[in-house]
Amino acid sequence: RKEVEQDPGPFNVPEGATVAFNCTYSNSASQSFFWYRQDCRKEPKLLMSVYSSGNEDGRFTAQLNRASQYISLLIRDSKLSDSATYLCVVSGDSSYKLIFGSGTRLLVRP
């Protein structure tokens, strides 16, 4: 089983749509959870952290379900500039290394 698993997409949605991404992780002892955003050939950029029951930042909402080892990201009112790959990331159970999923690609069309 992959350590962090995501649907690769792509998700192709119109501007203004709401879109949700899901992620599962295999290590139940993982401590911290993040969503990063990566544009083509660029570095991963921290979008938001997900530490407990959930986190909201403007149009973005992330949820964590520890029992199911499941993380989600909801984007409301999609903008063209939201087009990117969204990376689900967890940190190790006893270390600070980040473990990345393969990413979910989002395309927002006019």
Added chain:
Amino acid sequence: EPEVTQTPSHQVTQMGQEVILRCVPISNHLYFYWYRQILGQKVEFLVSFYNNEISEKSEIFDDQFSVERPDGSNFTLKIRSTKLEDSAMYFCASSDPQGVDTQYFGPGTRLTVL
């Protein structure tokens, strides 16, 4: 806003040559990391570094790799004898003591081994 910087942005080298990739982490950060991303694949952890020593390394980080903090600002990754399969984007990241698992990434160095 402080940011991690990396040089060069693109490095082309011949197989078997040594390369040194350079990073300047955010100034008050104390934890440093290298990751790599082969084209079309996921980002993979290589090594973490704290208090002038390696704190963790992955299976990828074999004897051909080394890291160093030669002065108070730079953090380097050396590959002694490059292989074709070392071609990838190499990202440096850093984090501060309060948010050690919140890591900020540099723009990366694209390494091409011919």
